[in-house]
Amino acid sequence: MSDRPSLRSSWLAHYAELISTWTRRYGNRHDAEDATHDAIANMLEQQSAVITNPRAFLHRSVHNGLVSLNRRAHRQAHVAWQDLSDEEHPLDHSHEQELQGAHLRRALQNALKELPLKSQQVFAWHRLEGYTLPEIARKMNLSQSMVEKHMARALDHLHKRLSDFQLPE
Template sequence: MSRPPAPKKGWLAHYSELVGAWTRRADNRQDAEDATHDAILRVLENDTGALANPRAYLHRSVHNRLIDGHRQAKLIDVVPLHELDEDEHPLLIDPDAQARTAQLLAALKTALAELPVKCRQVFLWHRLEGYTQEEIAQKLGISVSMVEKYMIRAVRHLRERLHNHAPH
């Protein structure tokens, strides 16, 4: 014979109710969960264990958090970069940006070409391809320590060669 589950205590007793009720009202489960988590976190951080009615407090906190989020969304119109028109893109405001980018790219290619082949390969695989140092060591048949040394050498060389392109 199995025992019934133990009753939930504290804020946990109200979690499902809060998320369910505010998901229906906000029409967005993610916002309801975020607001519920924020309210519960506030309770736990402030050690408000002596609340007369924790359920009411949590409902009011979630309600206030959702209203704050709604007001904030109305104030700030957020548009992802890929949805902006070309003339609205912030990177195109500076007329010299394209020329500086071309100069930096040319200097980077030159600096990379100056590195020994294995050193350059280690840098490119790690920084551009995302390989781990262990994977690179296996591919090149060298130790992880040697991969680390190649990376240090490449980064120092590039820093030295490209320091004129750093923002002032």
Template sequence: MPHSPAKPKKGWLAHYSELIGAWRRGGLGREDGEDAMHDTVLGMLENGVGAIEDPRAYMARGTSNRLISRHRHVRALEMMPLDNLAETEHPVMAGADTGIEFQQLADALSDALEELPLKCRQVYIRHRLEGWSHTEIAQDMGLSRSMVEKHMSRALRHINERLQNHVPF
């Protein structure tokens, strides 16, 4: 029985395969390129494929933007727990009021977190205090990555407003 060739993929799916191959050949980490592409395709599907004039350009630009954002995020947010620092590297505030100021700041942060809607608070705590990525939070909470980012932005704005009088000048 003769084997017929596979039907060529049509529409955005053909571009998906092409672009995944290009990201792989481009020397990027395979997982990073695939994750960025999957996030882009998810956004495209959520917004409606028909609403996008040029799916190939949308997917290429979206994937590129997400990879750049991830790179910037990793570079900007290199975090290390205080426990891993040598005693001489710990941040120190001079003055007798340090303990009181710290407690006031901690209380103000706690109050600001309590004022947030539950999902905003959960996103903030998981990302900023527990070190989860937006993608991990989205998967765990059953939200889109975009919604996690919106909750995070809202939480950051609220906390910044509430802690303004605790910023040393």
């Protein structure tokens, strides 16, 4: 019980640093705040655990929280074009739509070329070929964590580079 006061004060010393660091790295202040608050709450709830380095513990916890948020946000069902029903295929192929599609394809190709080769491979194998992340990890002789980082890097980069193509909500 004597560690509780020190834990309570130690998180406060790192609060501003955590928010600033993870907002800068992740690019979303609200998610960084949510992950930071969750990490602090988890640390304070761990009565029996001895945390020797609260700063490192909190940074790792915030990072893990942001990875989880990112996974939940990007978890979508992907269906190959040829597997769509006739009703789901676009019926009107106007000249303007064809130009927009060609522009999007070029932008996607250029954005992919900007990524490191391993990130390109992970994205292509996962999103285009349908391999699972554990399968890709085995193929590339990498840890699954590293494959997840490459995928997150690719998705984040593509999201930023192709934001002009998003449909209005």
